[in-house]
Amino acid sequence: MSMDGKNIAGRLAELGIALPQPAAPVAAYVPAVEANGLLHISGQLPFDANGKLLTGRLDGAADIERGQAAARACALMLLAQINMALSGFDRVIRIVKIGAFIASGPDFTDQPKVANGASELFVQIFGEAGRHARSAVGVPVLPLGAAVEIDAIVAVRPA
Amino acid sequence: MSMDGKNIAGRLAELGIALPQPAAPVAAYVPAVEANGLLHISGQLPFDANGKLLTGRLDGAADIERGQAAARACALMLLAQINMALSGFDRVIRIVKIGAFIASGPDFTDQPKVANGASELFVQIFGEAGRHARSAVGVPVLPLGAAVEIDAIVAVRPA
Amino acid sequence: MSMDGKNIAGRLAELGIALPQPAAPVAAYVPAVEANGLLHISGQLPFDANGKLLTGRLDGAADIERGQAAARACALMLLAQINMALSGFDRVIRIVKIGAFIASGPDFTDQPKVANGASELFVQIFGEAGRHARSAVGVPVLPLGAAVEIDAIVAVRPA
Numbered sequence: 001m002s003m004d005g006k007n008i009a010g011r012l013a014e015l016g017i018a019l020p021q022p023a024a025p026v027a028a029y030v031p032a033v034e035a036n037g038l039l040h041i042s043g044q045l046p047f048d049a050n051g052k053l054l055t056g057r058l059d060g061a062a063d064i065e066r067g068q069a070a071a072r073a074c075a076l077m078l079l080a081q082i083n084m085a086l087s088g089f090d091r092v093i094r095i096v097k098i099g100a101f102i103a104s105g106p107d108f109t110d111q112p113k114v115a116n117g118a119s120e121l122f123v124q125i126f127g128e129a130g131r132h133a134r135s136a137v138g139v140p141v142l143p144l145g146a147a148v149e150i151d152a153i154v155a156v157r158p159a
Numbered sequence: 160m161s162m163d164g165k166n167i168a169g170r171l172a173e174l175g176i177a178l179p180q181p182a183a184p185v186a187a188y189v190p191a192v193e194a195n196g197l198l199h200i201s202g203q204l205p206f207d208a209n210g211k212l213l214t215g216r217l218d219g220a221a222d223i224e225r226g227q228a229a230a231r232a233c234a235l236m237l238l239a240q241i242n243m244a245l246s247g248f249d250r251v252i253r254i255v256k257i258g259a260f261i262a263s264g265p266d267f268t269d270q271p272k273v274a275n276g277a278s279e280l281f282v283q284i285f286g287e288a289g290r291h292a293r294s295a296v297g298v299p300v301l302p303l304g305a306a307v308e309i310d311a312i313v314a315v316r317p318a
Numbered sequence: 319m320s321m322d323g324k325n326i327a328g329r330l331a332e333l334g335i336a337l338p339q340p341a342a343p344v345a346a347y348v349p350a351v352e353a354n355g356l357l358h359i360s361g362q363l364p365f366d367a368n369g370k371l372l373t374g375r376l377d378g379a380a381d382i383e384r385g386q387a388a389a390r391a392c393a394l395m396l397l398a399q400i401n402m403a404l405s406g407f408d409r410v411i412r413i414v415k416i417g418a419f420i421a422s423g424p425d426f427t428d429q430p431k432v433a434n435g436a437s438e439l440f441v442q443i444f445g446e447a448g449r450h451a452r453s454a455v456g457v458p459v460l461p462l463g464a465a466v467e468i469d470a471i472v473a474v475r476p477a
Contacts, residue, residue, distance in 0.1 A: 027271035028278040029293040033255045035314035036196040037354040040256040043294030096351045097358040101296045109463045112345035119346040134347040135361030135469040137419045138459035141297035145268045151256075151294040155353035186430035187437040188452040192414045194473035195355040199415040202453030260455045300456035304427045310415075310453040 008089035011125055012079075020047060022080040026143060032085040034156060038096065041081050043151040045143060046073035055145040058114065059105035067102060067110075067147060068117030074100075074150035075118035079125070082154060093155040095122050095132040101149045104138030111136040118150055167248035170284055171238075179206060179232075181239040185302060191244040193315060197255065200240050202310040204302060205232035214304040217273065218264035226261060226269075226306060227276030233259075233309040234277035238284070241313060252314040254281045254291040260308045263297030270295040277309055326407035329443055330397075338365060340398040344461060350403040352474060356414065359399050361469040363461060364391035373463040376432065377423035385420060385428075385465060386435030392418075392468040393436035397443070400472060411473040413440045413450040419467045422456030429454040436468055 012019065025031060025042060032041045046054040046069075054070040078098075083089065100115035102108075115136040122130035132152075142149050171178065184190060184201060191200045205213040205228075213229040237257075242248065259274035261267075274295040281289035291311075301308050330337065343349060343360060350359045364372040364387075372388040396416075401407065418433035420426075433454040440448035450470075460467050 025293075027293075027295075028275045028282060029257075030290045031292065033253060033290070033292045035253055035255045038197075038356075040292040040312065042256075042292040043296070094351060094353055096353045097360075098347075099294065101294070104459050106458055109459060109461060111459075111461045116346045123346060131348045131351070133349065133351045133358040133360040133469070134343075134345075135417065135419070135467065136345075136461060137361070137457050137467055139296050140265055140299050140458050141263050141268060141270075143268060143270045143295060149294065149296060151292070153358065184452075186452075186454075187434045187441060188416075189449045190451065192412060192449070192451045194412055194414045197356075199451040199471065201415075201451040202455070258453065260453070298455050299424055299458050300422050300427060300429075302427060302429045302454060308453065308455060310451070 008125060015124065019080040019083060020076055022084045023047065023077055031081045037155060039085060039154040039156050041078055041152045043149040044074045044077035044081065045146040046070035046148050047077065048073060053144055054147045056147050057103045057105050058108050058147065060108065064110050064113050067114035070147040071100065071114050071117030071150065072121050074148050075121045078150060078152050086156060091157040091159065093157055094129050095126060096153040096155050097133040098150055098152045100134065100136040101139045101142060102136065103142050103147050108138060111138055114148065167284060174283065178239040178242060179235055181243045182206065182236055190240045196314060198244060198313040198315050200237055200311045202308040203233045203236035203240065204305040205229035205307050206236065207232060212303055213306050215306050216262045216264050217267050217306065219267065223269050223272050226273035229306040230259065230273050230276030230309065231280050233307050234280040237309060237311050245315060250316040250318065252316055253288050254285060255312040255314050256292040257309055257311045259293065259295040260298045260301060261295060262301050262306050267297060270297055273307065326443060333442065337398040337401060338394055340402045341365065341395055349399045355473060357403060357472040357474050359396055359470045361467040362392045362395035362399065363464040364388040364466050365395065366391060371462055372465050374465050375421045375423050376426050376465060378426065382428050382431050385432035388465040389418065389432050389435030389468065390439050392466050393439045396468060396470050404474060409475040409477065411475055412447050413444060414471040414473050415451040416468055416470045418452065418454040419457045419460060420454060421460050421465050426456060429456055432466065
């Protein structure tokens with residue numbers, strides 16, 4: 001897939017994906033900072049299509065699907081932040097890295113499957129340029145009780 | 160605010176802020192590494208003005224203020240490390256990203272408010288250049304029992 | 319130590335270190351992405367010489383040594399990923415930063431000692447160029463029940 005930004009907008013439309021309104025930071029920071037060709041994006045929380053935060057610790061196999069939906073919602077918010085920070089997707093070269101923090105009960109070890117909810121969306125939308133490095137870890141609790149938080153680094157062309 | 164390093168020293172004085180002695184790493188690593196225009200700073204722990212580590216998990220609303228003081232102490236230590244690594248603040252272009260790890264009881268979800276203790280200090284000192292991306296997550300326990308650990312990425316001018 | 323890649327291969331041999339087969343990602347992402355002179359490497363899990371995952375939370379002083387072995391195993395896997403991504407070590411300029419996530423019981427505060435299992439290996443192999451920034455935090459649980467997960471950023475020369 002070409003990395004032409006118009007194609008990305010088209011690809012989102014093809015997939016029937018409407019980006020959410022980019023969330024305002026819940027505190028004293030900014031959604032994204034560009035420096036030296038890398039855009040660092042703040043950790044994003046998962047909101048559903050109605051703007052409701054997806055909350056709750058993941059405890060067992062029955063929670064994987066719920067977790068994947070939350071990770072995908074974080075990825076949509078990351079896309080919305082990229083779109084806002086860069087005024088579109090023309091300047092995206094590559095999704096470089098995502099850091100997935102997953103609210104986990106003490107015996108929940110399927111963080112990779114959960115984080116795939118985000119990873120697969122990036123590949124679906126950007127193709128090869130969406131293939132990223134990743135860390136995925138369990139945490140006991142996240143801001144506002146969120147189920148998942150994901151931050152990202154994106155390589156960008158000069159403006 | 161201009162990003163002139165002399166102004167930053169003056170701004171610290173105006174605010175009555177004396178930087179702590181930069182902490183030696185508690186193990187086999189270094190406080191900061193510069194590469195490709197980015198300074199990566201190791202996770203810093205919170206020490207008070209007497210050099211005492213601020214410890215203990217945050218459990219409820221009554222702990223937010225204590226957590227903010229700890230986050231601010233981490234930020235002061237990050238500033239001390241920037242100052243040491245760059246021999247002052249002249250080369251700072253932008254605080255790009257901070258990663259805040261907050262020792263949290265299972266129901267404590269105010270990590271953003273706690274991390275503001277660091278974020279607000281950076282903005283107070285650097286103005287626009289202090290506005291950064293951020294992730295803030297709960298963790299069960301930190302090195303030496305610290306209440307907060309924060310690492311950072313700073314965009315810097317060539318030496 | 320010179321940063322000549324042939325020397326690194328020699329140094330590994332001198333130390334009797336055989337790199338493991340680089341692990342395939344356990345999910346929908348890639349092991350490493352290079353952008354703007356930085357190689358971001360995915361979080362690596364610790365496998366022993368027989369390919370067995372080192373699992374289990376660290377709970378007390380008696381677990382430090384086990385944790386250090388796990389951290390060292392993560393570092394070996396990071397080296398194997400660097401070697402694969404760059405077709406050797408010639409292009410490595412500097413290990414910039416590692417992020418160590420350590421599966422920890424609620425009272426285990428020796429994350430720095432554990433992470434040294436990785437940090438010391440990098441210095442042993444790369445000398446000054448192996449001295450990196452670091453964050454080390456406790457987490458309740460990791461993918462597949464791993465004891466440690468470590469990701470890394472490496473500064474690299476153009477291909």
